[in-house]
Amino acid sequence: MTSTDSSDASTxxxxxxxxxxADCFALCCTAFGFQRSADFPINKPAGTPCLNLADDFSCSIHHSLRxxxxxxCTVFDCFGxxxxxxxxxxxxxxxRERPDTSAEMFSTFAVxxxxxxxxxxxxxxxxxxxxSELSGPVAQFRREILRAxxxxxxxxLATxxxxxxxxxxxxxxxxSEEARGGYAAGAEADLSDDLHPSADLVGRDLRSIRLCGADLRGAYLIAADLRRGDLAGVDLLGADLRDARLEGADLSGALFLTQLxxxxxxxxxxxxxPAALSRPRHWLA
Known part of the structure; x- marks a missing residue:
């Protein structure tokens, strides 16, 4: 992220x-640790380089990580x-050039x-x-973060x-409540009682359930079937979408969806x- 004038958070x-x-010292491959699991085949302590890290800070197995x-590794996003x-x-x-800076660099990266x-x-x-009246608080927080x-x-680190x-x-x-209001106002009765923040929807077939305007913030949608679903106005802030089936689904109007x-x-x-996100390579394999 390039330096931004904190007086203008509207851009x-x-x-x-x-x-x-290309402009990073592989901080995600060094600062954070991980344990052997379905997502990683080995253990790696925090603050140590991954065994696949090359001398030029690239990943030696980047194209075959999965x-x-x-x-x-393929679902991590440092947001720049x-x-x-x-x-x-x-x-x-x-x-590597200044080992004495590593601890501070890694801690700063996490923040x-x-x-x-x-x-x-x-x-x-x-x-x-x-x-909306919410534009003021949103702009205020953006300015505060940019100042930090x-x-x-x-x-x-003191932030x-x-x-x-x-x-x-x-x-x-x-x-989210304001954005979803237009969907819920005329169709609240159509929303399933199962659709709520932090809902456990692991493996559920949701194709027959009306989703528009649902608040699925923090929901567990692991391996859920959302194929050909319309997710307009659906709040997905922090939702776990691992292995969720999204073939043919329309997420262009979903709220707070991220690349990871x-x-x-x-x-x-x-x-x-959504226009801000890109199609993962493994979807097209």
């Missing part, structure tokens, strides 16, 4: 919130935090990723709240991320995505 430049691995059991920390905050000097993720959601909230990112690593996250979350909920959620799901060339 939605999501390109700065997308990962650019086949080799590193599915978790990697290049921001590597290039802006640490001036393009890697943790910046959270801040960038919130900026991604707030960018969408700003689009949806242009004619303008600091150096130590200042960013009260949890407080900002809680307040941003409530604002996103308010934006799409990457974790199953879809095809008939799945309709």
């Amino acid at each position: 939605d430049d999501r390109s700065t919130l997308r990962a650019n691995c 086949a080799r059991g590193f599915r978790g 935090a990697g290049q921001y920390v590597s290039q802006k905050l640490f001036g393009g000097t890697s943790w 910046v990723r959270q801040l960038h993720e919130m900026l991604w959601y707030l960018a969408e909230a700003a689009e949806r709240a242009t004619a 990112l303008d600091g150096d690593a130590s200042e960013i 009260d991320v949890e407080r900002i996250r809680l307040e941003v979350r409530q604002t996103l909920i308010d934006v 959620q799409v990457d974790a799901a199953q879809g095809d060339d008939t799945t309709v995505l």
